Amino acid sequence: MTDDDTRRGYHHGDLRSALLRAAEEELTERGVEAFSLRQVARRAGVSHAAPAHHFGxxxxxxxxxxxxxxxxxxxxxxxxxxxxxxxxxxxxxxxxxxxxxxxxxxxxxxxxxxxxxxxxxxxxxxxxxxxxxxxxxxxxxxxxxxxxxxxxxxxxxxxxxxxxxxxxxxxxxxxxxxxxxxxxxxxxxxxxxxxxxx
Missing domain, CATH: 1.10.357.10 (Tetracycline Repressor, domain 2)
Known part of the structure; x- marks a missing residue:
């Protein structure tokens, strides 16, 4: 997690939940074939590294x-x-x-x-x-x-x-x-x- 993510008020549990919500939105809108970690991060309003940090x-x-x-x-x-x-x-x-x-x-x-x-x-x-x-x-x-x-x-x-x-x-x-x-x-x-x- 970056300093930017911390400044947005996330802690470990909240960020994980936010990323899962964003992931479902991304899946719903774009489908599994076009699913992107970068887009999930954008939807959640966090750095592009945040999903990889939590989920690999x-x-x-x-x-x-x-x-x-x-x-x-x-x-x-x-x-x-x-x-x-x-x-x-x-x-x-x-x-x-x-x-x-x-x-x-x-x-x-x-x-x-x-x-x-x-x-x-x-x-x-x-x-x-x-x-x-x-x-x-x-x-x-x-x-x-x-x-x-x-x-x-x-x-x-x-x-x-x-x-x-x-x-x-x-x-x-x-x-x-x-x-x-x-x-x-x-x-x-x-x-x-x-x-x-x-």
């Missing part, structure tokens, strides 16, 4: 952003789960809706997590964040009476809907009022669930 290189910054992205992904699911009934199938449906919410609200970050080879998934922090997201799904599917195959089916359905909607496909569904769209999506998500436990 472009891949390091995208790796840190992806780890943060998985935390936000789980938070989006948690928001939906908090509004749903406590039974396992309702919670699983809510998690699927949160998955779709995240993709539609943060499409560039969604693509970084699930469609880019730029983040280093062998990084321990990113690996832990990605594993936590998948373990959350596995626990919910198990609570609903499903196995690993059922978890794969639930993931595939939620991810497919999220990907199509965040890329501007399924326009008829996207154009529905929010409550009606949720009903359609809930019906589709539930088709991938394991049979109800009797």
């Amino acid at each position: 290189d472009t891949r390091g910054l995208l790796t840190a952003l992806a780890a943060e992205g998985f935390h936000r992904f789980l938070a989006a699911q948690g928001l939906r789960e908090a509004q749903a009934a406590p039974d396992p199938r309702a919670q699983l449906t809510a998690a699927g809706l949160g998955y779709i919410d995240f993709a539609m609200q943060r499409p560039a970050l969604f693509r970084l997590l699930f469609g880019s080879d730029q983040p280093d998934f062998s990084d321990p922090t990113l690996d832990a964040a990605a594993t936590a997201a998948y373990d959350h799904l596995r626990r919910q599917v198990a609570d609903a009476g499903g196995d690993e195959v059922a978890a794969a089916a639930a993931w595939a359905m939620a991810h497919g809907l999220a990907d199509l909607l965040s890329n501007g496909r399924l326009k008829a569904v996207a154009a529905l009022p929010p409550a009606a769209r949720d009903q359609v999506l809930m019906g589709l998500l539930e088709q991938s669930f394991p049979p109800p436990v009797r």
Whole structure:
């Protein structure tokens, strides 16, 4: 960090957070192909050396952003789960809706997590964040009476809907009022669930 960065009032934690915010803005506006540490620094209002000081290189910054992205992904699911009934199938449906919410609200970050080879998934922090997201799904599917195959089916359905909607496909569904769209999506998500436990 330079004296200029210190004069701007940053300390270690604030600068890191500011750089991650700027990185997501850069990713959203320019995409991963044109992503630049220098542009991130400019957006954050710091010296061009600041991102390298904190993250090493472009891949390091995208790796840190992806780890943060998985935390936000789980938070989006948690928001939906908090509004749903406590039974396992309702919670699983809510998690699927949160998955779709995240993709539609943060499409560039969604693509970084699930469609880019730029983040280093062998990084321990990113690996832990990605594993936590998948373990959350596995626990919910198990609570609903499903196995690993059922978890794969639930993931595939939620991810497919999220990907199509965040890329501007399924326009008829996207154009529905929010409550009606949720009903359609809930019906589709539930088709991938394991049979109800009797």
